[in-house]
Amino acid sequence: MMTLWExxxxxxxxxxxxxRPVEEETLDRIRAYIDELNGVSGLPFQLVTxxxxxxxxxxxxxxxxxxxxxxxxxxxGGSDNLSAEKVGYYGQDLVLFLTRLGLGTCWVAxxxxxxxxxxxxxxxxxxxxxxxxxxxxxxxxxxxxxxRAAIRRKDRKLKDFLESDLTYDQVPAWVRKxxxxxxxxxxxxxxxxxxxxxxxxxxxxxxxxxxxxxxFNDLGIAKRQFEVGAAEAGMPxxxxxxxGGHFSPEAEA
Ligand SMILES: Cc1cc2nc3c(=O)[nH]c(=O)nc-3n(C[C@H](O)[C@H](O)[C@H](O)COP(=O)(O)O)c2cc1C
Numbered sequence: 001m002m003t004l005w006e007x008x009x010x011x012x013x014x015x016x017x018x019x020r021p022v023e024e025e026t027l028d029r030i031r032a033y034i035d036e037l038n039g040v041s042g043l044p045f046q047l048v049t050x051x052x053x054x055x056x057x058x059x060x061x062x063x064x065x066x067x068x069x070x071x072x073x074x075x076x077g078g079s080d081n082l083s084a085e086k087v088g089y090y091g092q093d094l095v096l097f098l099t100r101l102g103l104g105t106c107w108v109a110x111x112x113x114x115x116x117x118x119x120x121x122x123x124x125x126x127x128x129x130x131x132x133x134x135x136x137x138x139x140x141x142x143x144x145x146x147x148r149a150a151i152r153r154k155d156r157k158l159k160d161f162l163e164s165d166l167t168y169d170q171v172p173a174w175v176r177k178x179x180x181x182x183x184x185x186x187x188x189x190x191x192x193x194x195x196x197x198x199x200x201x202x203x204x205x206x207x208x209x210x211x212x213x214x215x216f217n218d219l220g221i222a223k224r225q226f227e228v229g230a231a232e233a234g235m236p237x238x239x240x241x242x243x244g245g246h247f248s249p250e251a252e253a
Contacts, residue, residue: 005232007099008181008225014104015144016137017067021054026101027071030133033097034073041090043083044122046074048130058130059116060108065132066141073098073131074119081216085241087128088220092185095131096228104136107186109214128217151190158183163208164198171198174233178203178247181229182222188214194222203247205239219243 002010022030027047034045049071050057056068075091077083091107098105109129119127140148159168161179168176179196187193193209205223207215223239226247230237237249 001100003232004096004100004228005181007096008184008228011095011099011105011184011186013106013148013186014132014134014136015065015106015147016141017065017069017104017132017134018137019068020135021070022103022133022135026103029101030071030073030098034094037090037093041086043075043077043086043090044125045076045090045094046119047133048072048074048117048119057117058132059113060132061111061113064111064147065106066144067134067137069132069134071133073133075128075130076119076121076125077128078124079126081243082241084128084214084216085220085223088217088222089224089239089241090220091129091131091217092221092224095186096224098131098133104132104134106132108132109188109217128214154190154192156183156192161192161195162198163195163206166198172235174230174235175203177233178226178229178235181225181232185221185225187218187221188212191215191218194219196222196226204244205247206244216243223247 031047034047038045048057057071058069073094075087077087095105107129158179161182162168175198193207193211193215194205195208197204197206207219235249237247239245239247
């Protein structure tokens with residue numbers, strides 16, 4: 001299995017899939033991982049498969065996606081900002097796990113047909129998004145290449161993710177590696193609304209930009225991504241939840 005860092009480097013939003021269901025054994029591994037995550041997060045993520053063999057689990061607009069998707073993870077959580085952030089954090093953890101298994105995935109919050117599957121939601125909870133699960137097409141079709149390029153046109157530079165009195169080159173290597181992972185991570189419409197603040201040895205994450213409701217998902221995603229980069233550079237640690245939540249290196253945690 002590839003490492004978390006390798007998965008973060010390899011991951012892109014896959015919008016073109018082979019007509020090839022994911023093997024039952026692999027689905028079981030994903031279910032087990034989701035159970036583990038739910039145990040830690042308290043969130044009720046679920047693996048959803050089609051109602052029968054060869055039946056897709058969700059209908060996707062053909063203008064944007066190609067190929068059937070036979071399984072997805074339902075990212076369910078409360079409607080408050082903290083829950084939204086947790087959905088982002090643990091959802092991204094799952095994205096990296098799926099990527100490490102060699103699968104293709106795409107975080108989809110809006111562009112899917114919600115009526116094409118049924119899902120029981122616990123009281124007070126909502127479906128924040130779904131993670132498509134399948135085998136990526138061997139070659140990304142031109143249409144999907146163009147969609148990705150169009151959305152990523154607004155990509156920010158690495159130094160734009162840093163808020164500090166120091167320049168990007170002056171901050172420690174592990175902070176730069178963390179930021180690299182944040183930039184490599186997904187965000188809704190590629191808004192990249194979470195920044196990393198470095199102030200006299202302390203690191204925290206903050207939203208610099210208003211969003212249209214998914215920015216707390218993005219904040220949680222950015223935190224998980226930063227942790228992967230920092231760990232790769234020899235500084236494993238964890239963020240506290242919340243806008244402005246601090247990063248604590250493992251040794252101090
Ligand atoms: C919270 C969230 C919601 C998203 N919703 C959609 C969506 O509805 N449809 C879609 O095609 N992509 C969606 N994406 C994928 C983003 O467009 C994608 O992550 C971004 O453009 C960066 O491209 P990349 O993931 O290929 O690096 C979503 C991503 C996130 C994090």
